[in-house]
Amino acid sequence: MEPAGLLGDLAIFTRVVMARSVSAAALQLGAAKSSVSSRIAALERLVGARLLIRSRHGVQPTPAGERLAAAGRNLIADAEALLTEIRAGEDQITGTLRVTCAVGVADILLVPMLASFLRQHPALSVDVVATDLILDPRREGIDVSFRFGWLRRPEQGFVARRIGTYEGALVASPAYLATAGGEPTTPAALAQHTWIGSPAFGGMRQPLTLWDASGRRHKTVMTCRIRTTAPTQQREWVLSGLGITRLPRFFIADDLAKGALVRVLSDHRFEGPSLFAVYAREHAHSARVRALLTHIQRIGAEEKMARAAESLEATR
Known part of the structure; x- marks a missing residue:
């Protein structure tokens, strides 16, 4: 009380x-x-x-x-x-930070960030609500919501800070492609295939914009046979041979390496998903929230520097 x-x-x-x-x-x-x-x-x-x-x-x-x-x-x-x-003292953060994140994909990115944050602040506790549902942060007492996907704009009274953007891939199982007559070679042909979609892109008919190697834009509309809020389920459905879907590449890297999944239209690209930190404007004054966002920003900057160094090394 x-x-x-x-x-x-x-x-x-x-x-x-x-x-x-x-x-x-x-x-x-x-x-x-x-x-x-x-x-x-x-x-x-x-x-x-x-x-x-x-x-x-x-x-x-x-x-x-x-x-x-x-x-x-x-x-x-x-x-x-x-x-x-x-x-x-200014260097010590205490109390409980309550956060929410999607099950599966965001966990891969979020848990290491929170782990290193907790090591820096031993007096702090974190209460994580892992769910694929979009919770009302004020109703549920959430300090920061981590959302993975394609967030167009935050709700009124909230701030959305982009943490990072990740490469996406169109993928299918070899078994599905064998029964579907082979891999589609154009965006128009892609629209004839079974689609495993996400509510992040709308209803059962979802727009998809692709850019080819020359930079030309192609728009197509995919009709979902399956639509799910959970990226983990998208992965299971596509591994089961039930269609084509789009997922962040890091999430399916092992499946691609093993050949359980293959890329479709790999010479085309599309806007990849991002991880966002969403919080109420009044929480911007919270020492715990400020410290967490500063920590995540620092990790993001370090990752960008590491990727730049790898790219530079590859060109030598």
């Missing part, structure tokens, strides 16, 4: 607004529902205005409640950052 006092009541109120439920907020806080309700009522008496509208679908903030919740989040973030610096 949050401590008593105005800041504690604000923290409880913002938790209720994020959860859209008094019961859910009480569960997250480890407090009785009646206690949370009484703290909210006390805050409404202090403010002199109604802050929440209750219905059978949960609770919604009033306009006054929305303003107070936004101000409360900023005050709490500033207070947490200040307390962290006072208690542990």
Whole structure:
């Protein structure tokens, strides 16, 4: 339970607004529902205005409640950052950082980053929610959401920071190509094949833009037989010989090396997926979030330098 006092009541109120439920907020806080309700009522008496509208679908903030919740989040973030610096010094990050990421692909990239971050900050804890669902960060109390794919724009009130972009590949199993009459040789021929898609590209009919070796752009539309949110499932479906799909190359490098998968239209390229860190604007003030983003940026810069060195060495 949050401590008593105005800041504690604000923290409880913002938790209720994020959860859209008094019961859910009480569960997250480890407090009785009646206690949370009484703290909210006390805050409404202090403010002199109604802050929440209750219905059978949960609770919604009033306009006054929305303003107070936004101000409360900023005050709490500033207070947490200040307390962290006072208690542990600027070089010591404490508390719990709650993050979410997709199962499978993002794990390969994210876990090493978090591991090195935790080694640098031994007083910090990380709570990871691994899911292929897109969670509401405020409702679930998420500090940073790591999203892998093709994010066009973040939700209102959120910031999306691109961590890195990765080469993608169109792939199929040799067994599928044998039964489908061979590898397609043009983007137009590709559209006649069975497609394993992702909701990141729309519904069951998904646009695909390719550039050939001369730089010419080709647009085609693929019709999904299978559509899944999980890249791990895309890999399993394509290994099972059920169609063609696009996946980050690092994710299927072993399958390509073993010949379990082969590249399709390998002389064409398309926009590869990226890993993004998405966080609410008010969390930009959090010392934990700032430290994590700085750490990831440093790793990204080191990786770019390493790739540049490898490219330079290859040309000698």
